[in-house]
Amino acid sequence: MTFSDLTTDTRAQQLRDALGDRVILAGDPGFDEARLPWNVAVDQHPFAVVRPESAEDVVDAVRAAVAAGLRVAPQSTGHAAGALADTDLSGAVLVSLARLRGATVDRLARTARVLGGSQWNDVIAAAAPHGLTAMHGSAGDVSVVGYALSGGLSFYGRALGMAVNTVREVQLVTADGALLRASVDENPDLFWAVRGGSGAFGVIVSLEIDLLPYADIYAGMLLWDAVHAPAVAHAWARWSAAAPESATTTLRVLHIPPLPDFPPFLSGRSLVVIDGAILETDAVAAEVLAPLRAMQPEMDTFARIPSAGLIAVHMDPPEPTPAITAHAVLEALPADAVDAFLAAAGSPGLFVAELRHIGGAFARPRPDGGAISAIAGEYIVHGIAVAPVPEAVGPATAAVQGTVDALSLWHGDALALTFIDSAGVARAAGFGGSGERLRELKHRYDPAGVFAAAHPV
Numbered sequence: 437m438t439f440s441d442l443t444t445d446t447r448a449q450q451l452r453d454a455l456g457d458r459v460i461l462a463g464d465p466g467f468d469e470a471r472l473p474w475n476v477a478v479d480q481h482p483f484a485v486v487r488p489e490s491a492e493d494v495v496d497a498v499r500a501a502v503a504a505g506l507r508v509a510p511q512s513t514g515h516a517a518g519a520l521a522d523t524d525l526s527g528a529v530l531v532s533l534a535r536l537r538g539a540t541v542d543r544l545a546r547t548a549r550v551l552g553g554s555q556w557n558d559v560i561a562a563a564a565p566h567g568l569t570a571m572h573g574s575a576g577d578v579s580v581v582g583y584a585l586s587g588g589l590s591f592y593g594r595a596l597g598m599a600v601n602t603v604r605e606v607q608l609v610t611a612d613g614a615l616l617r618a619s620v621d622e623n624p625d626l627f628w629a630v631r632g633g634s635g636a637f638g639v640i641v642s643l644e645i646d647l648l649p650y651a652d653i654y655a656g657m658l659l660w661d662a663v664h665a666p667a668v669a670h671a672w673a674r675w676s677a678a679a680p681e682s683a684t685t686t687l688r689v690l691h692i693p694p695l696p697d698f699p700p701f702l703s704g705r706s707l708v709v710i711d712g713a714i715l716e717t718d719a720v721a722a723e724v725l726a727p728l729r730a731m732q733p734e735m736d737t738f739a740r741i742p743s744a745g746l747i748a749v750h751m752d753p754p755e756p757t758p759a760i761t762a763h764a765v766l767e768a769l770p771a772d773a774v775d776a777f778l779a780a781a782g783s784p785g786l787f788v789a790e791l792r793h794i795g796g797a798f799a800r801p802r803p804d805g806g807a808i809s810a811i812a813g814e815y816i817v818h819g820i821a822v823a824p825v826p827e828a829v830g831p832a833t834a835a836v837q838g839t840v841d842a843l844s845l846w847h848g849d850a851l852a853l854t855f856i857d858s859a860g861v862a863r864a865a866g867f868g869g870s871g872e873r874l875r876e877l878k879h880r881y882d883p884a885g886v887f888a889a890a891h892p893v
């Protein structure tokens with residue numbers, strides 16, 4: 437009998453026999469809750485869900501899935517569930533790492549050992565008492581693996597590069613059910629591949645990352661009513677083009693719904709916000725910011741703060757959200773591009789139109805890096821909309837894509853893998869020149885294509 441001859445019932449029984457009540461099958465109590473990703477706009481229907489609590493549980497889950505002729509889709513939080521939405525999960529076991537969390541800090545080595553489903557909040561909380569922090573992004577409930585192994589763009593990035601370069605070692609369960617260690621010294625090909633290839637190569641059960649020696653940081657936001665968006669956006673574009681690499685900032689036009697969930701100074705308003713971090717002394721940072729402050733923001737929170745507070749500066753939604761997004765990497769942001777951005781930023785249905793300043797160390801490949809270690813480009817344009825009901829998905833998609841398309845004259849060849857969060861986006865540009873070697877290594881480590889990842893290689 438071949439795998440394809442197995443019936444649905446047989447596969448389910450095999451999983452049950454191998455995993456007992458560690459597997460949740462369709463129809464089991466809790467299945468709908470277990471299959472729900474952070475991005476609740478995505479209705480994912482895996483064959484079964486397993487929520488491992490140890491590396492051994494992950495080994496058992498991968499072996500049982502493969503024996504039953506099923507694929508394996510690792511997921512930590514489901515922030516990137518939109519990117520997985522064009523993958524048929526009906527023949528896959530969703531391995532949700534949500535219960536495999538925890539971070540241990542080695543203060544002297546300035547590293548953290550992080551379990552496979554850990555979120556950035558876990559690492560920040562463990563590192564802060566030692567005067568350390570990590571290269572997290574703008575949301576504390578994004579997972580370390582999903583973010584860092586697909587690149588990872590942080591407010592430290594123009595100074596220090598992409599978060600993927602802070603990964604020292606990975607332990608993962610590969611398609612043959614083996615628990616392997618991958619580092620510069622051990623399985624170096626796999627270590628290269630997983631730094632970019634992420635969940636396409638296995639289920640990561642833990643990783644070791646470098647921490648940053650910053651107990652505090654100069655960071656915050658400047659906020660104006662959106663009537664000032666043209667003046668602020670043009671000034672920020674000129675300012676950022678000349679800003680030192682120590683400054684990593686974003687500019688956003690936000691349309692906040694009139695809901696009680698938002699504080700009164702935000703609720704129901706359209707705003708323009710600049711936020712970010714400046715890795716300088718207070719005096720130098722204030723000097724760098726002075727031209728933006730001269731535009732007299734209604735609110736100015738830039739100050740020296742504990743580095744653990746940086747995660748809250750961008751005000752990302754703390755709860756699961758039905759988000760629709762699109763992005764492009766820009767080679768430049770001349771005045772015409774700013775005008776195009778401003779015209780698109782007022783589109784109906786858009787929640788956020790964002791420009792992230794990249795370049796600097798983000799753009800410098802590392803000779804010791806993995807499949808991705810840099811991103812070529814100067815800015816990212818990012819559109820975000822919310823689709824609380826299925827009928828809203830079409831208009832939301834049109835709004836975010838319209839924002840990105842409005843700047844098509846300045847699009848570069850690259851894409852930020854972490855910002856690809858919708859079905860049908862070609863991933864090749866996200867892997868740069870590494871695509872071919874990644875595919876060779878995928879054939880070596882996962883010849884049957886067991887792993888279904890947000891970003892297939």
Ligand SMILES: Cc1cc2nc3c(=O)[nH]c(=O)nc-3n(C[C@H](O)[C@H](O)[C@H](O)COP(=O)(O)OP(=O)(O)OC[C@H]3O[C@@H](n4cnc5c(N)ncnc54)[C@H](O)[C@@H]3O)c2cc1C
Nearest residue numbers: 510512513514515516573574579582589635640854889890
């Ligand atoms: C509100 C918000 C803010 C964000 N801010 C930033 C930001 O500032 N900078 C940035 O670069 N990105 C940012 N992102 C994007 C984010 O980094 C990606 O969506 C990332 O892939 C999420 O990782 P996750 O594991 O939480 O999501 P998931 O959807 O759980 O995982 C995404 C993919 O990662 C892989 N994966 C995750 N865990 C494992 C594991 N243990 N083993 C094997 N594979 C695994 C899988 O292939 C999975 O499909 C943001 C996203 C959101 C929604």
